[in-house]
Amino acid sequence: MVEVIQGRDITLAELINQFGLQLVDNEQFFSEWQHDLPELSDLEKQSLNQVKAEYLHLSKYPILEPVVKMVVLSPLLHLAGFYQPPFYIASEQEVKISSEDEGTIITGGIDILVFHPPFWVLVIEAKRAEYSLEVAIPQALAYMLANPGNDKPTYGFVTNGREFQFIKLTKQGTPRYALSYTLSLNRRDDLHTVVKVLKRLADLIRNS
Structure with a gap:
């Protein structure tokens, strides 16, 4: 029997068990x-x-x-150049991913998808304190695994409006991922760093 899991309910443990996902503890990755x-x-x-x-x-x-999208995320994407060619943005995109043996199917919608070339952006609600980025990371990774390309890294960006974290995923052979430090709007110039990283990733994706 095929198990269907909503993306918002997925856990890292399930991704590890079903898809062999591995965390890379190496800054060079x-x-x-x-x-x-x-x-x-x-x-x-x-x-x-x-x-x-x-x-x-x-x-x-x-x-x-x-409000998070309007006040925080939109200006960040604008400053980083994601509203310019070759990027194109869509919202509320439905995605589906299945394990190799088709025993598990994960479905759900990603809030904002920057594609051509692909870049995943996930926004989670910040109206309650328990909506931390740890809730969003498994969901973002599940959607990144659904990206059809396997030959190039996929990058993700999650935010609750106050905190920000970047994700890198590679899928050649065993899928592997790594996370940036958590950057905070309340910490000095971290918001500047967020845009610098977005600009850097935009350049990498344009030239890949």
């Missing part, structure tokens, strides 16, 4: 998020400082997912 990052202009830094100020103002109230 995912060095892209730390090395050769571009510099930001003064205007870009000012824009990010404004994003931070607006979020901190609005965070006095319960922040729902649409």
Whole structure:
């Protein structure tokens, strides 16, 4: 009997058991998020400082997912160049992934998908404290595994509006993944770093 799991309910343990997913504890595997990052202009830094100020103002109230997309994520993707060719953005995309023996099927929708070339962005609601990035990472990895290409790395980005984390997945042979540190809007210039990493990954994807 085929087991169907909603993407939002998937756990890392299930991905490891069903798809052989392995965590790589080696900085060289995912060095892209730390090395050769571009510099930001003064205007870009000012824009990010404004994003931070607006979020901190609005965070006095319960922040729902649409507000996170509008106030935080949209400016980040804009500054990183994901609204320009060759990228194209869609939202609420349905995805499906099955294990090799077809015994498990994971279905669900990803909030924002930047594709051509592929880049996955997942936003989780931040209206309650328990919605941490740890909840979103297995879901993002499940959707990244569904990416049809196997020859190139796939990158993911998860945020709850206040925290941000990047993911790299390779699928040649055994699927392997690594995570960046958790970056925080509340920590000094971390928001600047987020855009630098997004710019770096955009360049890598354009030239791949």
